[in-house]
Amino acid sequence: MSALGSLLVVGDDAEAAGTLREFFTRKGYLVDVASNGGDALMLVSLSRPDAVILDIHLPDTDGARLLSELRALDESITVVMLNGSDNEDAARAFLKAGAFDSVRRPLHWDRLEQTVGRAIVVGREKPRRGVVLPFNPDRRKGSESAPGEGDTAECRVCHERVVDDTRAVIEKGSVSHAACWLGQRARRR
Ligand SMILES: [Zn+2]
Numbered sequence: 678m679s680a681l682g683s684l685l686v687v688g689d690d691a692e693a694a695g696t697l698r699e700f701f702t703r704k705g706y707l708v709d710v711a712s713n714g715g716d717a718l719m720l721v722s723l724s725r726p727d728a729v730i731l732d733i734h735l736p737d738t739d740g741a742r743l744l745s746e747l748r749a750l751d752e753s754i755t756v757v758m759l760n761g762s763d764n765e766d767a768a769r770a771f772l773k774a775g776a777f778d779s780v781r782r783p784l785h786w787d788r789l790e791q792t793v794g795r796a797i798v799v800g801r802e803k804p805r806r807g808v809v810l811p812f813n814p815d816r817r818k819g820s821e822s823a824p825g826e827g828d829t830a831e832c833r834v835c836h837e838r839v840v841d842d843t844r845a846v847i848e849k850g851s852v853s854h855a856a857c858w859l860g861q862r863a864r865r866r
Contacts, residue, residue, distance in 0.1 A: 680707040682797035683724075687717040687743070688732030688759070697730060704790065706797075714743045722750060722846065722859055728777070728796035729756045733767070741767070741774060748775045750862055753803035755796040759784070834861050 684706045688694040691712065698708045709726065711717040721729070729747065733740030740758060747754050758771045758779040768779040777796045780789050832839050834857035839845045846858040853861070 681705045681794075682727040682801065683707040683709070684793065684797070685709045685711060685717065685720055685726040685729045686732075687711045687714075687729060689713060689734060690732065693732065700786065701790075701793070714746065717743060718746060718750060718859055719855060721747060721754065722855060722862075725751055725754060727755070727800040728793055729754060730759065730793065731756050731776075732759045733761070741770065744771060744774055744776055750859065753800070755800035755803075757789075757792055757796050832857055834858065 681704065684701055686694050686697045686701075686708060687710075688697070689712050694710045694712065698710050701708045709720060711720055717729070717731075720726075731740050731744060731747075744756055744758065747756060752775070755777040756775070758768070758776045760768050760771070760779045760781050768781075771779045777799065778792050780792055830839050830852045831837070832845075833851040833853045835854065837854075839852050839854055846853050846855050848858070
């Protein structure tokens, strides 16, 4: 676990994302990949990476929108945007919208590594907003003796049951579905 830092690569081009993952894994980073905006938000909410590399074309959202959603979820996240070479205006807009930096395609690997390295240092130093944990790790151990009622809790947001094996979020002692929690986070802003 002595990785240089944790990275989330977000991009719908599987080959490009795979190349980024390979490169940064070889350099000693822990790398996760999300192929769409929903997965990216889920992964970030469950375990905030030290930095995010965000490609701008995604199936369910565009990069600019996802950038603002990530920032709304946790403004301490450092996001490096990958940007088409002909897209100076977009690059400026990303920085204004809170991106840590933006890197042009075609990729200059040394430059990308330097930028991501700085993003990780900054991301690690920033205080993280709120504690997000996997749901109920303790009760899971003893759940054999208490089937049914013992395995559920009420979602703080929608008041439906949260089953023990659902992906869920514990924040300040109360439980919510990850999706409900994300929605509430977005509305709070
Ligand atoms: Zn809920």
